[in-house]
Amino acid sequence: MSALGILSNANLNGGQKLAVKYFSVAVALFGAQVLFGLLAGIQYLNPDFLFGILDFSVNRMLHINAMVVWLLFGFIGSVYWLLEDESGVPVVGLWLGNLIFWIFTLAVVVVVLVYLLIQVGPGELKSIWLINEGREYIEAPRWADIGIVVCVLAFFYNVAATFAKGRFTGVGGVLVLDLIALAGLYLAGMWYTPNISMDQHWWWWVIHLWVEATWEVLVGCLMAYGLIKTMGVRRKIVETWLYIEVALMFGSGILGLGHHYFWIGTPEYWFTIGGFFSALEPIPLVAMVVHAVFDAGHHKLKSTNNPALAWIIAQAFGNFFGAGVWGFMHTLPQINLYTHGTQWTASHGHLAFFGAYATMVIAFLYIAIQRWRGGVYMSGNLVGAWKWKWAIFLLHLGMITMVMGLLIAGYEQSQIERAIGGSDWVAYFTAQAHRWFVQGMFWRQVGGWLFAAGFVLLAWDLMTIGKRETRPALQHPAAETGA
Amino acid sequence: MAQELWWASPSFWRKTAIWVTGFSFVVLIFLTFDTVKQITAGSPRVPAYSVINQRIDYVFDEKRNFQVPVVGPEEPLFGQKLSEAEAATLVNHGKLTTQAKNCMNCHTLLGNGSYYAPDLTKSWLDPSWGSKEVREQSMVEFLMDPTDKLHNAVGRRMPNLGITEAEARATVAFLKWMASIDTNGFPANFKPIDQADAPEPATAEPVADAAPVQQ
Ligand code: HEM
Ligand code: HEM
Ligand SMILES: [Fe+2]
Numbered sequence: 001m002s003a004l005g006i007l008s009n010a011n012l013n014g015g016q017k018l019a020v021k022y023f024s025v026a027v028a029l030f031g032a033q034v035l036f037g038l039l040a041g042i043q044y045l046n047p048d049f050l051f052g053i054l055d056f057s058v059n060r061m062l063h064i065n066a067m068v069v070w071l072l073f074g075f076i077g078s079v080y081w082l083l084e085d086e087s088g089v090p091v092v093g094l095w096l097g098n099l100i101f102w103i104f105t106l107a108v109v110v111v112v113l114v115y116l117l118i119q120v121g122p123g124e125l126k127s128i129w130l131i132n133e134g135r136e137y138i139e140a141p142r143w144a145d146i147g148i149v150v151c152v153l154a155f156f157y158n159v160a161a162t163f164a165k166g167r168f169t170g171v172g173g174v175l176v177l178d179l180i181a182l183a184g185l186y187l188a189g190m191w192y193t194p195n196i197s198m199d200q201h202w203w204w205w206v207i208h209l210w211v212e213a214t215w216e217v218l219v220g221c222l223m224a225y226g227l228i229k230t231m232g233v234r235r236k237i238v239e240t241w242l243y244i245e246v247a248l249m250f251g252s253g254i255l256g257l258g259h260h261y262f263w264i265g266t267p268e269y270w271f272t273i274g275g276f277f278s279a280l281e282p283i284p285l286v287a288m289v290v291h292a293v294f295d296a297g298h299h300k301l302k303s304t305n306n307p308a309l310a311w312i313i314a315q316a317f318g319n320f321f322g323a324g325v326w327g328f329m330h331t332l333p334q335i336n337l338y339t340h341g342t343q344w345t346a347s348h349g350h351l352a353f354f355g356a357y358a359t360m361v362i363a364f365l366y367i368a369i370q371r372w373r374g375g376v377y378m379s380g381n382l383v384g385a386w387k388w389k390w391a392i393f394l395l396h397l398g399m400i401t402m403v404m405g406l407l408i409a410g411y412e413q414s415q416i417e418r419a420i421g422g423s424d425w426v427a428y429f430t431a432q433a434h435r436w437f438v439q440g441m442f443w444r445q446v447g448g449w450l451f452a453a454g455f456v457l458l459a460w461d462l463m464t465i466g467k468r469e470t471r472p473a474l475q476h477p478a479a480e481t482g483a
Numbered sequence: 484m485a486q487e488l489w490w491a492s493p494s495f496w497r498k499t500a501i502w503v504t505g506f507s508f509v510v511l512i513f514l515t516f517d518t519v520k521q522i523t524a525g526s527p528r529v530p531a532y533s534v535i536n537q538r539i540d541y542v543f544d545e546k547r548n549f550q551v552p553v554v555g556p557e558e559p560l561f562g563q564k565l566s567e568a569e570a571a572t573l574v575n576h577g578k579l580t581t582q583a584k585n586c587m588n589c590h591t592l593l594g595n596g597s598y599y600a601p602d603l604t605k606s607w608l609d610p611s612w613g614s615k616e617v618r619e620q621s622m623v624e625f626l627m628d629p630t631d632k633l634h635n636a637v638g639r640r641m642p643n644l645g646i647t648e649a650e651a652r653a654t655v656a657f658l659k660w661m662a663s664i665d666t667n668g669f670p671a672n673f674k675p676i677d678q679a680d681a682p683e684p685a686t687a688e689p690v691a692d693a694a695p696v697q698q
Contacts, residue, residue: 127582194532194571198529240493267518267528337669423605428602
């Protein structure tokens with residue numbers, strides 16, 4: 001152990017040393033996401049901006065791919081972070097984990113360079129193998145898909161084998177089973193077909209069954225660990241809640257997949273099945289809020305790590321509003337007929353991804369930085385606490401401003417373009433030129449700048465928080481393992 | 484342990500989680516088999532690729548209470564009747580082009596994708612192409628060189644994506660085929676381009692010519 005407040009790898013166990021590598025790349029990619037989001041947003045206001053150089057499609061692809069990858073890196077880092085604590089033994093194949101980390105990172109760099117410099121290819125299978133697959137979120141070319149599968153398999157091996165060697169806690173068991181499903185689903189998105197209905201059918205297996213089933217359960221596991229760590233909540237309570245959440249989430253989310261099968265050529269029975277089960281999806285999200293807030297209240301908000309707890313509470317609410325409320329609002333087919341594929345969807349996508357997933361990774365960044373600095377004090381009256389408080393405030397203010405701008409644009413679009421205009425070329429641009437739409441895009445950009453400012457502050461805070469603290473972290477008596 | 488409430492015990496909820504997940508998954512697999520069968524190209528909902536040899540329309544169906552694609556008389560794309568295999572090759576080339584050129588990071592297809600440019604589900608039927616006589620050629624020309632063809636007041640142009648003539652024609656074939664997919668009435672209220680044959684007077688009500696056109 002080195003001196004308090006000094007960043008030192010000696011403070012970390014093996015898995016955690018690997019975790020902070022993943023976290024560092026995650027933060028850099030988060031920055032890239034914000035940058036390309038801003039560029040794409042500017043193009044809505046000024047279509048000639050970077051036209052023919054970095055077209056909207058390129059910026060958008062980088063924006064959402066950076067998001068998927070930084071969140072995955074954040075999740076992998078978080079799992080490596082808790083792995084030795086939870087299992088009680090050192091990570092089984094740490095050298096493999098390290099090797100894979102470098103391969104994975106290098107592959108991401110190559111993919112990004114190809115997106116930026118080559119952008120598009122001829123209409124041949126070769127382009128799909130080497131340049132991009134042109135399928136939203138999973139644009140990564142086929143060679144990278146295979147690389148990702150190999151990396152994830154190695155990661156999975158490390159997690160499963162470490163738990164198997166040490167102890168299989170409830171959290172560990174759920175995590176391992178969930179990772180199998182998460183990795184397996186990726187395979188559903190790797191095949192080419194000329195049939196666009198078939199294409200979208202399997203594409204949604206990846207997208208929906210990731211974000212509304214397996215990722216939700218993964219963050220449920222992280223939340224469980226986070227609550228034990230920051231507040232010393234009893235394991236039995238946390239694990240019982242986790243099982244309840246799994247039952248409710250999978251029970252609604254798996255068949256909730258049907259809310260994407262209304263309009264892509266799939267049969268009409270999905271109206272009923274998709275509408276019904278997806279309408280139930282907010283229930284587990286309510287349960288998670290109740291759980292987190294109840295535990296926080298029960299422990300009188302006394303935590304060993306205030307920024308992490310704040311982000312955990314933000315996760316519970318963000319998940320509930322972004323996924324639960326915003327998702328529910330357009331999930332019934334009678335409404336989705338008009339909101340489908342409008343800025344409405346973008347409004348929901350932003351609030352849900354940020355609220356449910358970005359928040360959870362950020363909470364883990366704070367948990368990690370505390371131990372990395374030797375278990376430094378991070379509770380009330382922390383030196384320089386304004387930074388984390390302003391960061392969380394600005395990020396939320398920016399996000400809410402964006403989401404509201406998009407929502408108003410989406411309402412206008414669903415009325416003018418979809419319901420009245422019939423969604424043709426002219427109707428589309430009539431809606432895009434409408435004053436409410438233009439104002440929505442303007443405010444989205446304002447929100448984007450606020451969000452970017454929040455991101456800069458967050459990055460700065462992560463580099464400096466606890467640096468000038470001399471007090472050790474608070475201890476909670478009930479915690480199983482000390483911080 | 485003895486006075487523990489059964490409904491608050493971890494083991495009860497663990498078992499529930501396993502059963503609920505297993506059950507939902509089995510139901511999903513069962514439905515997936517049926518759905519995949521119904522969306523395989525060549526089925527009533529998703530026609531065979533050779534449908535591009537025929538007229539495709541989008542008309543209101545009283546029974547289902549929304550618009551459905553209607554396959555009409557022979558009207559081969561680019562005036563060339565193709566065999567099933569030739570049509571499949573052409574549409575396949577078009578689909579590959581849409582992926583390699585990243586259309587879905589500006590447009591939506593079947594309503595999925597990006598929101599920066601119009602939905603392409605029924606772009607084959609878009610009235611803005613003018614008349615059905617010039618449509619095919621206009622589409623090819625537009626795809627190959629869209630930058631100087633601005634059609635809107637917000638100044639948003641489609642960039643030149645280096646699409647060759649062969650790719651453009653294949654993409655048009657793909658778009659025509661996509662317009663024949665039964666999307667349960669999405670997009671609603673879409674008014675397709677007039678495709679009536681020249682001597683007949685154009686019918687304002689699409690419902691009126693639905694019946695005779697059905698093969
Ligand atoms: C954290 C969980 C969630 C995330 C991250 C998320 C994210 C997204 C994203 C990004 C899209 C757009 C996909 C595209 O690009 O086409 C989407 C679509 C959609 N989501 Fe979610 N979602 C979540 C949970 C939910 C829930 C719980 C519901 C319903 C109760 C829901 C309902 C929908 C619907 C109906 C659509 C389709 C929108 C359309 O027709 O265009 N989502 N979601
Ligand atoms: C600086 C802040 C940001 C700006 C200016 C921004 C801007 C944009 C723009 C312009 C699009 C394209 C929408 C379209 O197709 O019309 C987009 C898509 C998207 N962004 Fe962002 N974004 C920002 C931050 C974020 C963050 C923090 C997240 C999540 C963590 C996020 C998640 C997404 C998702 C999921 C989509 C796809 C939505 C869909 O297809 O429905 N963005 N963003
Ligand atoms: Fe979904």
